[in-house]
Amino acid sequence: MRSSWADSVANAEESAPATVTATATAPAANHQSGRPTLSAYVPPHLRGRSGGPPSENQAVPAAAPAPAEVRSAAVQPSGYAAVVGGSSRPSRWSGPAGGGGSSAIVGPRQGGGGGDSGRGGGAGWNSRPGWDRRDREPNPFANTETADVDFESQENAGINFDAYEDIPVETSGHDVPPPVNTFAEIDLGDALNENIRRCKYVKPTPVQRHAIPIAIAGRDLMACAQTGSGKTAAFCFPIISGILKSRPPQRQRGSRTACPLALILSPTRELSMQIHEEAKKFSYQTGVRVVVAYGGAPIHQQLRELERGVEILVATPGRLMDLLERARVSLQMIKYLALDEADRMLDMGFEPQIRKIVDQMDMPPRGVRQTMLFSATFPKEIQRLASDFLADYIFLAVGRVGSSTDLIAQRVEFVLEGDKRSYLMDLLHAQKSNGAHGKVLHAASFVPFIYFLVSFCGVSFTTVGP
Ligand SMILES: Nc1ncnc2c1ncn2[C@@H]1O[C@H](COP(=O)(O)OP(=O)(O)OP(=O)(O)O)[C@@H](O)[C@H]1O
Known part of the structure; x- marks a missing residue:
């Protein structure tokens, strides 16, 4: 089943992760x-x-x-x-x-x-x-x-x-x-x-x-x-x-x-x-x-x-x-x-x-x-x-x-500097185990860091915006 536009809204609302401006995108x-x-x-x-x-x-x-x-x-x-879109359903x-x-x-x-x-x-x-x-x-x-x-x-x-x-x-x-x-x-x-x-x-x-x-x-x-x-x-x-x-x-x-x-x-x-x-x-x-x-x-x-x-x-x-x-x-x-x-x-x-x-x-x-x-x-x-x-x-x-x-649900959560790495790792693993392959995380301040993490985790990744 394909994921849909409205589907993305609903799923995003339900499953937007914390700490970073996190978007699971196409x-x-x-x-x-x-x-x-x-x-x-x-x-x-x-x-x-x-x-x-x-x-x-x-x-x-x-x-x-x-x-x-x-x-x-x-x-x-x-x-x-x-x-x-937090849905695990594949899009078209x-x-x-x-x-x-x-x-x-x-x-x-x-x-x-x-x-x-x-x-x-x-x-x-x-x-x-x-x-x-x-x-x-x-x-x-x-x-x-x-x-x-x-x-x-x-x-x-x-x-x-x-x-x-x-x-x-x-x-x-x-x-x-x-x-x-x-x-x-x-x-x-x-x-x-x-x-x-x-x-x-x-x-x-x-x-x-x-x-x-x-x-x-x-x-x-x-x-x-x-x-x-x-x-x-x-x-x-x-x-x-x-x-x-x-x-x-x-x-x-x-x-x-x-x-x-x-x-x-x-x-x-x-x-x-x-x-x-x-x-x-x-x-x-x-x-x-x-x-x-x-x-x-x-x-x-x-x-x-x-x-x-x-x-x-x-x-x-x-x-x-x-x-x-x-x-x-x-x-x-x-x-x-x-x-x-x-x-x-x-x-x-x-x-x-x-x-x-x-x-x-x-x-x-x-x-x-x-x-x-x-x-x-x-x-x-x-x-x-x-x-x-x-x-x-x-x-x-x-x-x-x-x-x-x-359609992008944004949530900000403050995390101690020393906890960011483990928090993000948890987030990425959670996404992966949910079957959210191909989804995208965006966190402007963490971009280079996430790049490093995803190369470990094998989660596909791209940046959104400047
Ligand atoms: N009226 C409806 N009620 C419930 N589900 C629907 C309805 N219309 C379409 N869908 C389902 O929503 C999903 C998206 O529909 P569809 O693929 O037609 O969208 P689309 O706009 O053509 O997408 P794309 O841009 O990818 O071509 C499909 O799984 C489809 O079966």
């Missing part, structure tokens, strides 16, 4: 290349078990600017601020996702998990004529779902909603659809509602409360929200629901050119795999097939997956360009385009590919397709992208500039 920034490393081979009998892709440390993006600041055209740096950037990453490369058939759970499928395409039942879908909830589970009494612990109380949300644009307080208020369809229940999402996060009604209304969206705020569901739910509500297209099995209805672009292999894992849960037993394609993995397996049909394609820009140039993917049927972590994609130098994919291939133009752009920050380049890719869009900002500092 791991240090890792500037990934667009060509991640090859995934480890997983023998067939182990596929589908939990243990996702190899982790790569990654810092958490900074908070988004408020619209007012955006309008003043202030260029926000797209650096990644540290966010405190720091550890494996549930559900087995390597199966993401080869798709559902290898996902394991025991196939159909036997639970209802709602009104998905599974129940419609034309859905090929040979295409049996592994149960993405297999690791969490048991026959005896009382879903109603369970809640996804991924997000602590109490921490959301004071988070400012701003929208701008005309005719902004009102936010919702529950998923039930939105007409997402039975099949998707069933999967939301299986995910144990009891209520929407702030970005979901606002973004889902906007997207369901068919509006383009520019959303600034922090990592871990529930963005994946915010763009996946409207896409899946929209696909289900429209007439099911004739899926051409075995066609050399795949024609997805939705494209989700993300900067890295890890993010793509995690979106894929989440999207498979949301679309389980709906007949909506999600395929992922990213660089650094054999293209042939991905081609085979595409040939089996795809409604939602999750892809990194480089691999997608490759597939487009080989004419193995066509974007002519795209109705939904979502760009996740757009600022990271630009930081990683993907702007030319993104512009080519969106503007120079066969994708329907803005206004015809529906476009959702998600970014943690809103610098000039993102503003330009938004004005080029979006039509009559609504701007949504969840959180505000500098809000990441609100």
Whole structure:
């Protein structure tokens, strides 16, 4: 399970250590290349078990600017601020996702998990004529779902909603659809509602409360929200629901050119795999097939997956360009385009590919397709992208500039000079035994000293601020 933004607040409050200004943050920034490393081979009998892709440390993006600041055209740096978090759960950037990453490369058939759970499928395409039942879908909830589970009494612990109380949300644009307080208020369809229940999402996060009604209304969206705020569901739910509500297209099995209805672009292999894992849960037993394609993995397996049909394609820009140039993917049927972590994609130098994919291939133009752009920050380049890719869009900002500092719990404790070393050693060992690997301690006055200590303890460490 990934740690989330609000989760970090709660955990920080509970577990901020004493003596130093201590912050357990996401791991240090890792500037990934667009060509991640090859995934480890997983023998067939182990596929589908939990243990996702190899982790790569990654810092958490900074908070988004408020619209007012955006309008003043202030260029926000797209650096990644540290966010405190005492949780031992790995973040999207720091550890494996549930559900087995390597199966993401080869798709559902290898996902394991025991196939159909036997639970209802709602009104998905599974129940419609034309859905090929040979295409049996592994149960993405297999690791969490048991026959005896009382879903109603369970809640996804991924997000602590109490921490959301004071988070400012701003929208701008005309005719902004009102936010919702529950998923039930939105007409997402039975099949998707069933999967939301299986995910144990009891209520929407702030970005979901606002973004889902906007997207369901068919509006383009520019959303600034922090990592871990529930963005994946915010763009996946409207896409899946929209696909289900429209007439099911004739899926051409075995066609050399795949024609997805939705494209989700993300900067890295890890993010793509995690979106894929989440999207498979949301679309389980709906007949909506999600395929992922990213660089650094054999293209042939991905081609085979595409040939089996795809409604939602999750892809990194480089691999997608490759597939487009080989004419193995066509974007002519795209109705939904979502760009996740757009600022990271630009930081990683993907702007030319993104512009080519969106503007120079066969994708329907803005206004015809529906476009959702998600970014943690809103610098000039993102503003330009938004004005080029979006039509009559609504701007949504969840959180505000500098809000990441609100997530850092600070506690000062006076310790005798002679006790500092042992106190810090205790602190570091406590963190390590709690499984808080990859977390960061900050203590301006102790930095060189901590450096020395962590080299003993093997706890990863970075400094925050000057
Ligand atoms: N409404 C919800 N209720 C409970 N948990 C949720 C809800 N929405 C999302 N989550 C959980 O919160 C965690 C973070 O969500 P998600 O990964 O979608 O955030 P994100 O903003 O996309 O993060 P990132 O920036 O890393 O892409 C996940 O474990 C997810 O399952």
